[in-house]
Amino acid sequence: xxxxxxxxxxxxxxxxxxxxxxxxxxxxxxxxxxxxxxxxxxxxxxxxxxxxxxxxxxxxxxxxxxxxxxxxxxxxxxxxxxxxxxxxxxxxxxxxxxxxxxxxxxxxxxxxxxxxxxxxxxxxxxxxxxxxxxxxxxxxxxxxxxxxxxxxxxxxxxxxxxxxxxxxxxxxxxxxxxxxxxxxxxxxxxxxxxxxxxxxxxxxxxxxxxxxxxxxxxxxxxxxxxxxxxxxxxxxxxxxxxxxxxxxxxxxxxxxxxxxxxxxxxxxxxxxxxxxxxxxxxxxxxxxxxxxxxxxxxxxxxxxxxx
Amino acid sequence: xxxxxxxxxxxxxxxxxxxxxxxxxxxxxxxxxxxxxxxxxxxxxxxxxxxxxxxxxxxxxxxxxxxxxxxxxxxxxxxxxxxxxxxxxxxxxxxxxxxxxxxxxxxxxxxxxxxxxxxxxxxxxxxxxxxxxxxxxxxxxxxxxxxxxxxxxxxxxxxxxxxxxxxxxxxxxxxxxxxxxxxxxxxxxxxxxxxxxxxxxxxxxxxxxxxxxxxxxxxxxxxxxxxxxx
Numbered sequence: 001x002x003x004x005x006x007x008x009x010x011x012x013x014x015x016x017x018x019x020x021x022x023x024x025x026x027x028x029x030x031x032x033x034x035x036x037x038x039x040x041x042x043x044x045x046x047x048x049x050x051x052x053x054x055x056x057x058x059x060x061x062x063x064x065x066x067x068x069x070x071x072x073x074x075x076x077x078x079x080x081x082x083x084x085x086x087x088x089x090x091x092x093x094x095x096x097x098x099x100x101x102x103x104x105x106x107x108x109x110x111x112x113x114x115x116x117x118x119x120x121x122x123x124x125x126x127x128x129x130x131x132x133x134x135x136x137x138x139x140x141x142x143x144x145x146x147x148x149x150x151x152x153x154x155x156x157x158x159x160x161x162x163x164x165x166x167x168x169x170x171x172x173x174x175x176x177x178x179x180x181x182x183x184x185x186x187x188x189x190x191x192x193x194x195x196x197x198x199x200x201x202x203x204x205x206x207x208x209x210x211x212x213x214x215x216x217x218x219x220x221x222x223x224x225x226x227x228x229x230x231x232x233x234x235x236x237x238x239x240x241x242x243x244x245x246x247x248x249x250x251x252x253x254x255x256x257x258x259x260x261x262x263x264x265x266x267x268x269x270x271x272x273x274x275x276x277x278x279x280x281x282x283x284x285x286x287x288x289x290x291x292x293x294x295x296x297x298x299x300x301x302x303x304x305x306x307x
Numbered sequence: 308x309x310x311x312x313x314x315x316x317x318x319x320x321x322x323x324x325x326x327x328x329x330x331x332x333x334x335x336x337x338x339x340x341x342x343x344x345x346x347x348x349x350x351x352x353x354x355x356x357x358x359x360x361x362x363x364x365x366x367x368x369x370x371x372x373x374x375x376x377x378x379x380x381x382x383x384x385x386x387x388x389x390x391x392x393x394x395x396x397x398x399x400x401x402x403x404x405x406x407x408x409x410x411x412x413x414x415x416x417x418x419x420x421x422x423x424x425x426x427x428x429x430x431x432x433x434x435x436x437x438x439x440x441x442x443x444x445x446x447x448x449x450x451x452x453x454x455x456x457x458x459x460x461x462x463x464x465x466x467x468x469x470x471x472x473x474x475x476x477x478x479x480x481x482x483x484x485x486x487x488x489x490x491x492x493x494x495x496x497x498x499x500x501x502x503x504x505x506x507x508x509x510x511x512x513x514x515x516x517x518x519x520x521x522x523x524x525x526x527x528x529x530x531x532x533x534x535x536x537x
Binding site (some may be wrong): 081082086108110111113114122125129145161162163166168171174177178181182190237 | 479513
């Protein structure tokens with residue numbers, strides 16, 4: 001076992017896993033974390049804890065992850081390359097491991113230009129692929145980058161992301177292959193709306209046999225409103241929302257858009273379940289944690305398997 | 308070359324408000340080429356200052372001079388206006404930051420240690436190329452360990468907003484960077500170039516951690532060429 005986490009064991013068993021996401025509060029309000037955690041508990045197998053996502057300052061992913069453990073959930077601690085150099089990353093990873101965190105996710109991080117401190121200096125000492133390699137070296141060789149031995153046991157399941165909707169499209173599978181080469185254990189994809197492009201991407205993945213070397217979870221984000229869909233399509237780089245999806249949402253009519261969005265998400269879940277190489281879903285119900293139970297239930301993914 | 312842009316006029320004016328004898332010092336190399344701090348710009352700034360202070364009824368003397376390279380003793384030694392410098396309250400150097408500091412250091416030495424006040428008139432921006440009329444783009448951050456051989460001659464350390472060595476990130480869209488539709492995704496360019504060269508295989512292995520010691524992260528840098536030293 002790489003970390004012995006719930007997520008790892010379910011993936012190893014071949015269960016179709018469900019991971020969720022929790023955005024920490026913009027302050028030390030533990031109550032917010034606990035409330036969101038309660039909504040996710042029992043509905044997902046592990047919960048990503050974002051790390052200053054979109055470069056907005058929030059409670060640290062390491063502290064929030066620890067609160068989740070205390071609440072009886074399993075966190076996946078996200079870590080971005082934007083805010084930490086290699087020293088800070090490794091020491092935080094030691095701390096995370098000491099806190100009982102068993103899954104982590106390596107990301108470059110959104111540029112600080114998008115956040116609430118655009119005047120900040122960024123770090124980008126190492127990139128997300130090097131971060132994967134670093135964590136793998138720490139876990140498998142028991143050494144930090146400089147070659148010194150780690151004191152104590154360091155176990156971690158290594159995750160990363162993949163965006164089949166960014167460009168250049170034909171190179172995306174090769175970038176995923178680099179993450180696999182670096183030692184990633186599982187991948188969560190960007191939110192999928194353009195199913196045709198995603199199928200084509202997965203065909204390339206399967207051709208290269210990458211799904212046998214890492215577990216791939218399909219990213220699902222229910223659309224809450226026509227406005228949200230339009231905003232994401234126009235402003236979030238690397239997100240493609242086909243016009244017909246927006247039309248369908250609009251067509252649902254006043255008062256029914258949210259439920260139509262949930263229905264569409266469930267249909268997407270069914271579709272990705274049938275795609276070869278998909279080991280589960282990563283459900284990002286952004287500020288919609290109270291709908292997670294409904295979505296997972298409607299998608300026929302409850303109860304979550306127990307080990 | 309090194310590119311620069313003139314500071315806002317009001318900021319320059321404020322920085323010399325307390326002085327009467329003012330010299331604008333242009334630099335005839337990089338910043339002259341990018342039309343920010345050459346002889347012509349030195350003349351323009353001096354005139355603007357005379358006019359502005361004149362309108363305020365403030366009596367000041369503003370002169371302007373230009374040296375070929377403010378960053379080099381050899382050119383500074385040719386300076387014919389040293390005596391004027393001695394009488395000057397403040398010099399506005401419109402060289403890059405290197406020139407500002409070196410001119411200050413040179414004049415202090417030339418005046419036998421008399422401190423000479425030098426303020427900058429430009430904001431030094433980057434090492435870049437003149438892409439088109441009135442357009443310059445950053446091309447090198449001087450990291451001290453060039454990777455261009457592996458990346459099709461396009462620098463990801465400089466031109467990727469995240470300095471990724473294993474890009475492109477998930478924010479690359481239609482060949483543009485996530486931070487702005489006006490900025491090309493360096494990795495998109497790298498992939499296109501390597502494909503055209505038939506060398507895409509070059510970026511398939513994982514590029515490991517960069518050693519940042521030769522960059523500014525290793526502290527202020529110095530080059531010592533024993534073969535050139537006396």
